[in-house]
Amino acid sequence: MEKVLIFTLGDERYGLEVAHIQEIVESPPLFYIPRAPGHYRGALNFHGTILPVLDLPLYLGFSQAECGERVVVLPPSLGTLALAVTAIERIVPFESDSLLPVPQERLGHGYIRAALEREGDVINMLDIERLLTTLDQA
Amino acid sequence: MRVEISYKFILGFIFVVASIVILDLVVPMLGVPEEFQQIVSMGGALLVGLILGSIFSRAFTANIRRLNIAAERLGQGDLSQDIVIPSSSFPDETQDLTHSLNRVLDNLRELVGYIRTSSTRVADSAQGLSATAEQVSASSHEVAGTIEQITRGAETQAEMVEKSSRVIKEMAVSIDLVASSAGKLSRSAAETVTTAQQGGDVARETTALMKQVLEDFEENGEQIAAFGGQVQKIGKIVDVITGIAGKTNLLALNATIEAARAGEYGRGFAVVAEEIRKLADSTSESAAEITRVIESIREENQRVQNSMQQNMTEMDKGRSALNSTGSSFDAIIKDANVTQSKATSIAELAENQTAGARSMVTAIEEISRVVTDNAAATEEVSAASEEQTASMEEMAHAAQGLSALADELLERVKCFQIEEPTDEV
Numbered sequence: 302m303e304k305v306l307i308f309t310l311g312d313e314r315y316g317l318e319v320a321h322i323q324e325i326v327e328s329p330p331l332f333y334i335p336r337a338p339g340h341y342r343g344a345l346n347f348h349g350t351i352l353p354v355l356d357l358p359l360y361l362g363f364s365q366a367e368c369g370e371r372v373v374v375l376p377p378s379l380g381t382l383a384l385a386v387t388a389i390e391r392i393v394p395f396e397s398d399s400l401l402p403v404p405q406e407r408l409g410h411g412y413i414r415a416a417l418e419r420e421g422d423v424i425n426m427l428d429i430e431r432l433l434t435t436l437d438q439a
Numbered sequence: 440m441r442v443e444i445s446y447k448f449i450l451g452f453i454f455v456v457a458s459i460v461i462l463d464l465v466v467p468m469l470g471v472p473e474e475f476q477q478i479v480s481m482g483g484a485l486l487v488g489l490i491l492g493s494i495f496s497r498a499f500t501a502n503i504r505r506l507n508i509a510a511e512r513l514g515q516g517d518l519s520q521d522i523v524i525p526s527s528s529f530p531d532e533t534q535d536l537t538h539s540l541n542r543v544l545d546n547l548r549e550l551v552g553y554i555r556t557s558s559t560r561v562a563d564s565a566q567g568l569s570a571t572a573e574q575v576s577a578s579s580h581e582v583a584g585t586i587e588q589i590t591r592g593a594e595t596q597a598e599m600v601e602k603s604s605r606v607i608k609e610m611a612v613s614i615d616l617v618a619s620s621a622g623k624l625s626r627s628a629a630e631t632v633t634t635a636q637q638g639g640d641v642a643r644e645t646t647a648l649m650k651q652v653l654e655d656f657e658e659n660g661e662q663i664a665a666f667g668g669q670v671q672k673i674g675k676i677v678d679v680i681t682g683i684a685g686k687t688n689l690l691a692l693n694a695t696i697e698a699a700r701a702g703e704y705g706r707g708f709a710v711v712a713e714e715i716r717k718l719a720d721s722t723s724e725s726a727a728e729i730t731r732v733i734e735s736i737r738e739e740n741q742r743v744q745n746s747m748q749q750n751m752t753e754m755d756k757g758r759s760a761l762n763s764t765g766s767s768f769d770a771i772i773k774d775a776n777v778t779q780s781k782a783t784s785i786a787e788l789a790e791n792q793t794a795g796a797r798s799m800v801t802a803i804e805e806i807s808r809v810v811t812d813n814a815a816a817t818e819e820v821s822a823a824s825e826e827q828t829a830s831m832e833e834m835a836h837a838a839q840g841l842s843a844l845a846d847e848l849l850e851r852v853k854c855f856q857i858e859e860p861t862d863e864v
Binding site for chain 1: 689716
């Protein structure tokens with residue numbers, strides 16, 4: 302059985318598998334990254350490693366959404382990046398079978414891998430690998 | 440020597456006879472021829488008798504003529520001259536007659552003079568009397584006019600007196616009203632003083648109570664402020680607890696992530712982490728609850744403090760209002776005291792006035808009686824004056840009659856001359 306971290310971007314609920322998370326930290330004061338693109342909020346010192354912090358709501362087009370204090374640090378195997386989200390909710394278990402497929406061709410450059418129905422609500426599963434690829438391409 | 444006229448005539452006759460005799464004797468001796476002696480004697484005797492007879496008769500009747508003339512004068516009313524007869528050696532009856540007539544003359548003169556002076560005096564007096572009567576009559580008329588004026592004046596006076604009496608009676612009634620009003624006012628003022636004193640006492644007691652309440656309120660306010668401070672301290676503690684809960688929640692999340700990474704070995708750990716997360720969430724919820732409660736307490740406290748502040752302001756106003764109420768009561772007491780004393784003096788004055796008005800009424804009634812008496816007396820005087828006027832007119836009339844009578848008498852006695860014509864005026 303896998304576990305997923307539920308967080309919000311604006312009013313929307315998103316999910317990210319715990320396997321893709323290194324740690325959740327309280328955001329200390331961020332360093333300013335000179336000449337960085339606008340969707341980077343800054344950089345933080347995570348146990349001696351400097352990590353850029355991506356403003357996920359801004360990057361995904363939630364213009365009105367704000368970011369909370371807690372940031373999600375990705376494991377080094379995936380990439381040196383921390384994600385700023387609106388709010389962290391909780392970690393819940395889920396069955397891989399229960400994921401609902403999302404028609405990729407219609408969404409184009411969508412970053413939603415699948416949808417998870419839970420307690421009458423729909424949680425979008427973030428396609429982190431695609432997100433990282435897009436970031437690296439930019 | 441007194442010789443009566445008859446004797447005188449006898450003597451004269453004798454003398455004539457004797458003369459003729461003598462003549463008769465003398466003639467022959469004168470050489471007259473005898474033939475003529477008779478004639479001469481006769482002629483001589485006739486001549487002598489004529490001459491002597493006429494002389495004697497003249498001599499004898501001269502006095503009588505004089506007397507006759509004097510009597511004639513007397514008859515004409517001339518009393519001015521006494522009858523004078525030449526003295527004679529042989530007075531006769533004419534002399535007596537003369538004396539008698541002269542006495543009559545004297546008496547008449549005296550009488551006429553007396554009548555004349557008396558009638559003049561009477562005329563004068565009558566004229567004076569007439570004038571006086573006219574004056575008196577005029578005066579009486581004046582008096583009558585004056586009395587009429589007096590009568591009219593008396594009538595007016597009577598009316599005035601009646602009016603005065605009415606006015607004074609009305610005034611007396613008004614004064615009585617004033618007196619009773621003043622009495623009522625005095626009693627009201629006394630009641631006001633009592634009530635105001637009670638009010639002042641109540642106001643002072645209330646002020647003292649209010650001061651106590653204000654002090655209690657201030658104490659309460661301080662207590663509430665202290666309570667607020669305590670609650671804020673609790674809030675801070677709750678904040679700390681909330682922070683710890685948040686950290687615990689984070690730790691639980693990370694523990695869950697670690698447990699998931701550990702796979703099958705981390706399963707128990709994951710359960711513990713879940714429990715910790717639940718505890719942290721519960722703590723967080725409770726802390727939030729406490730914070731809400733504290734917030735509501737703080738708001739309530741603020742409201743209470745505001746309300747108390749407002750109350751204190753209001754009570755402060757109330758206290759100053761009460762203070763001014765107390766001083767107002769004092770002022771009312773003062774004014775009411777003044778009013779009472781004034782009302783009392785008004786009542787006394789009004790009573791004096793009432794007494795005065797009563798005596799005035801009595802006096803006016805006395806005046807009214809006097810006026811009535813005066814009117815009656817005036818009418819009597821008027822009647823008397825009219826009678827007097829009539830009497831005076833009668834008297835004037837009588838005096839005029841008397842004057843005319845005197846004039847007539849004077850006219851009558853004027854034909855008697857009692858003085859020499861040269862002396863007459």
